[in-house]
Amino acid sequence: MKQSKLFGKTTKEIPKDEVSKNAELLIRSGFVDKLMAGVYTYLPLGLRVLKKIQAIVREEMETLGGQEIYMPALTPKDNWVKTSRWDEIDVLFKLQGTGDKEYALGSTHEEIVTPLVKKFVNSYKDLPVAVYQIQDKFRDEARAKSGLLRGREFSMKDLYSFHRNEEDLADFYEKSKQAYLNVFKRCGLDAHIVEASGGVFSKFSHEFQVFTESGEDKIYVCNSCGRHQNEEIVENQTLKCPYCGNDRIIEKSIEVGNIFELKTKFTTAFDFTYTDEAGKEQPVQMGCYGIGPSRVMGSVVEVHHDDKGMIWPESMAPYQVHLVALGDDEKVLAQAESLYQELIKSGVETLFDDREVQAGQKLNDADLIGLPIRLIISSKTLDKNFVEMKKRNSSEVELIKIAKVSKLFTK
Amino acid sequence: MKQSKLFGKTTKEIPKDEVSKNAELLIRSGFVDKLMAGVYTYLPLGLRVLKKIQAIVREEMETLGGQEIYMPALTPKDNWVKTSRWDEIDVLFKLQGTGDKEYALGSTHEEIVTPLVKKFVNSYKDLPVAVYQIQDKFRDEARAKSGLLRGREFSMKDLYSFHRNEEDLADFYEKSKQAYLNVFKRCGLDAHIVEASGGVFSKFSHEFQVFTESGEDKIYVCNSCGRHQNEEIVENQTLKCPYCGNDRIIEKSIEVGNIFELKTKFTTAFDFTYTDEAGKEQPVQMGCYGIGPSRVMGSVVEVHHDDKGMIWPESMAPYQVHLVALGDDEKVLAQAESLYQELIKSGVETLFDDREVQAGQKLNDADLIGLPIRLIISSKTLDKNFVEMKKRNSSEVELIKIAKVSKLFTK
Numbered sequence: 001m002k003q004s005k006l007f008g009k010t011t012k013e014i015p016k017d018e019v020s021k022n023a024e025l026l027i028r029s030g031f032v033d034k035l036m037a038g039v040y041t042y043l044p045l046g047l048r049v050l051k052k053i054q055a056i057v058r059e060e061m062e063t064l065g066g067q068e069i070y071m072p073a074l075t076p077k078d079n080w081v082k083t084s085r086w087d088e089i090d091v092l093f094k095l096q097g098t099g100d101k102e103y104a105l106g107s108t109h110e111e112i113v114t115p116l117v118k119k120f121v122n123s124y125k126d127l128p129v130a131v132y133q134i135q136d137k138f139r140d141e142a143r144a145k146s147g148l149l150r151g152r153e154f155s156m157k158d159l160y161s162f163h164r165n166e167e168d169l170a171d172f173y174e175k176s177k178q179a180y181l182n183v184f185k186r187c188g189l190d191a192h193i194v195e196a197s198g199g200v201f202s203k204f205s206h207e208f209q210v211f212t213e214s215g216e217d218k219i220y221v222c223n224s225c226g227r228h229q230n231e232e233i234v235e236n237q238t239l240k241c242p243y244c245g246n247d248r249i250i251e252k253s254i255e256v257g258n259i260f261e262l263k264t265k266f267t268t269a270f271d272f273t274y275t276d277e278a279g280k281e282q283p284v285q286m287g288c289y290g291i292g293p294s295r296v297m298g299s300v301v302e303v304h305h306d307d308k309g310m311i312w313p314e315s316m317a318p319y320q321v322h323l324v325a326l327g328d329d330e331k332v333l334a335q336a337e338s339l340y341q342e343l344i345k346s347g348v349e350t351l352f353d354d355r356e357v358q359a360g361q362k363l364n365d366a367d368l369i370g371l372p373i374r375l376i377i378s379s380k381t382l383d384k385n386f387v388e389m390k391k392r393n394s395s396e397v398e399l400i401k402i403a404k405v406s407k408l409f410t411k
Numbered sequence: 412m413k414q415s416k417l418f419g420k421t422t423k424e425i426p427k428d429e430v431s432k433n434a435e436l437l438i439r440s441g442f443v444d445k446l447m448a449g450v451y452t453y454l455p456l457g458l459r460v461l462k463k464i465q466a467i468v469r470e471e472m473e474t475l476g477g478q479e480i481y482m483p484a485l486t487p488k489d490n491w492v493k494t495s496r497w498d499e500i501d502v503l504f505k506l507q508g509t510g511d512k513e514y515a516l517g518s519t520h521e522e523i524v525t526p527l528v529k530k531f532v533n534s535y536k537d538l539p540v541a542v543y544q545i546q547d548k549f550r551d552e553a554r555a556k557s558g559l560l561r562g563r564e565f566s567m568k569d570l571y572s573f574h575r576n577e578e579d580l581a582d583f584y585e586k587s588k589q590a591y592l593n594v595f596k597r598c599g600l601d602a603h604i605v606e607a608s609g610g611v612f613s614k615f616s617h618e619f620q621v622f623t624e625s626g627e628d629k630i631y632v633c634n635s636c637g638r639h640q641n642e643e644i645v646e647n648q649t650l651k652c653p654y655c656g657n658d659r660i661i662e663k664s665i666e667v668g669n670i671f672e673l674k675t676k677f678t679t680a681f682d683f684t685y686t687d688e689a690g691k692e693q694p695v696q697m698g699c700y701g702i703g704p705s706r707v708m709g710s711v712v713e714v715h716h717d718d719k720g721m722i723w724p725e726s727m728a729p730y731q732v733h734l735v736a737l738g739d740d741e742k743v744l745a746q747a748e749s750l751y752q753e754l755i756k757s758g759v760e761t762l763f764d765d766r767e768v769q770a771g772q773k774l775n776d777a778d779l780i781g782l783p784i785r786l787i788i789s790s791k792t793l794d795k796n797f798v799e800m801k802k803r804n805s806s807e808v809e810l811i812k813i814a815k816v817s818k819l820f821t822k
Contacts, residue, residue, distance in 0.1 A: 006478070007478045007480065007528075007531065007540055007542055008531060009531050030531075033527055033530065035482070035483055035486065035487065035523065035527075036487050039483045039485050040483065041480060041481065041482045041483060041523070041527060042480060042481040043480055044478045044479060044480060047479055047480060047481050050481070067417070067418045067455045068455060068458055069418065069452060069453060069454055069455060069458060070452065070453040070458050070461070071446070071452045072446055072450045072451065072452060072564045073484065073547065073549075073564060074450050074504075074516075074549060074563060074564045075446065076446065076447050093485075093506055093508060094506065095504055095505065095506035095516075097504060097551040097563075098551050098552075098553050105485075105506075105516075112446065112452070116444055116446075116452060117418075119444065120418065120419060120420050120441075129418055131418055136484065136547070138484075138485060140508040140509050141509075142509050152485060152508075153483045153484060153485045
């Protein structure tokens, strides 16, 4: 992509009303635009990142055995009344349409997926089954001041699994933990499994937490036995670990995923049973598993940035290479254009800064945008047919022969 | 994919309250599930089709020069008040949130994209620019009885282009027609460009219409000069073509896309101007271009089906090959399993009917689901190491050597 044609521009202006680092950097770099509090438009660079995260999530959910579906955001009131959550969920957006029909905008989809799966499951032979979607959720958050970390509209992957008994659910639940850790690792996040409040039927749910100073959550971390707890379930705020007795420390943290053993909470509400081998009706056991791709995007920015800008992991960078032509020497521009074409042809995702702006602005913007590799072509390197290569996460500069560049990045 | 594990089942039951053929077949085949009038869940087979259509649309929009973005569905009232459409659009879903903040669910996105693009365009050098999104729209349709043809929530591709003057807009508008015809051709639809009512600034808009008996629109078709008109703009209902004077015929039709020269209608409302070469402020000219991928999916079913079921074009079939094992002979099952593995390994998208059901049901379901190629393995063909191949759109049956099958479909 030629940067002169790219929709979305960098700006030095710090956005008003944005206190979070992720919103500040994503807006300043032209990755997203703020429509209103908690509601963002993804510009081309930001959308590329979001799609890469979604693709990673999709791959790991498929490996886990999930089948992708796509449920609506517009959902009928009746389903929410059946579970009492029409009144219980305070962030539920409600609306009314033609014929006084009442709807909720899905803030989560247990109320839709449970009766849906019920339609296709009769016997024990139809279980287990796991379905997931990557879809936009709506939550009327009172405070939406954390950029992509807490949106009123945001991207969510929600998987739901259905089982014959608690053992099968527990087994799948354990497997899901590994799938989740894989997702976060691939996204460059060091996520920790943390016990959190569980709801009606299970003692705990589990959260995936990334320890970082800008986090809103507080986690009691036991570095001895490795079992961590969210502040919300810590009794008497004790620093002594309830499992091994050693001292714990408190870490600030961002929640990037959570999983719940819902057991029969929703299947009972929708009268969802199956016939076992003996012909007897049995309750279906259910779990739910959430990751917010947009929240992951915000979290990665919170964790991976410096005072110059963002530092994208390769796996989710919008482009791998930022090719920057410095100066207005015709030969430099021609050489850069030719290298750009060669990189594109070799399948290397390249952003080419061909804009008519000062060198300083180009270098600052490259730092702000934070692609993994920066290649600089200037009159200084031109004669020797070299290009300067610098990784965003390192200060070392290497000189590379232009003829060898595209091979370096071809996998 | 093994059909025994596939989420979503075929049914012989004709869905209640569905009068359209597309909804009947898509529900009976397990491609979609109806949540309520005009609101559907995409099950795995249906979602695969929808994504293939979206991918075709995306490719053609990129070729046209569009850059993909993603705008929110939740939009602030103010933007709609500025254009007077808060009151004018009768299908707008409106809702209220925390702090009495009022929102509309996007039924279209001129009100969002115009101020967005304004932020990044100052000078003539920033024009032209075209952005598009593939995103879900919401419309509170009074009658939502046409399946995927008229949804209350539906998939939409909306592209918006911005230009320095009317000539540049007109030039892009003409190019968009070809991009649209490419999309429909690739989706197996024979679309015709039809003049329709234009709105404020341009005499006509243009619709892309597929002539078919189940269509809701009536088109005055001139087979002499090729200029067709929507009934809504035909003066005195005359069958005489206003362009060439020859007789026209009337065709029932489904609208699958539409394009508008909006000119300055929205840019004026948002005070969106640019500075020309002489330093003078000029109004920005705008066009908008819509295709509904979910509507395309419904239209293809309306056009491509017979009394046994759907007939998917290769380009959007959820799988290319339906491998069907008949009978419960262990050898047949082993051979089918081995061929399935080989097809998968060769990259052939294959649905393998490994279910323990009667041959008749398998064959009926294969016709209903409508994949392009059906391969049958049975004890009849087993000994000779043959497989029966039949195309969904033909009645001819061919015998193919099993060893040669996977090569047939590898591109």
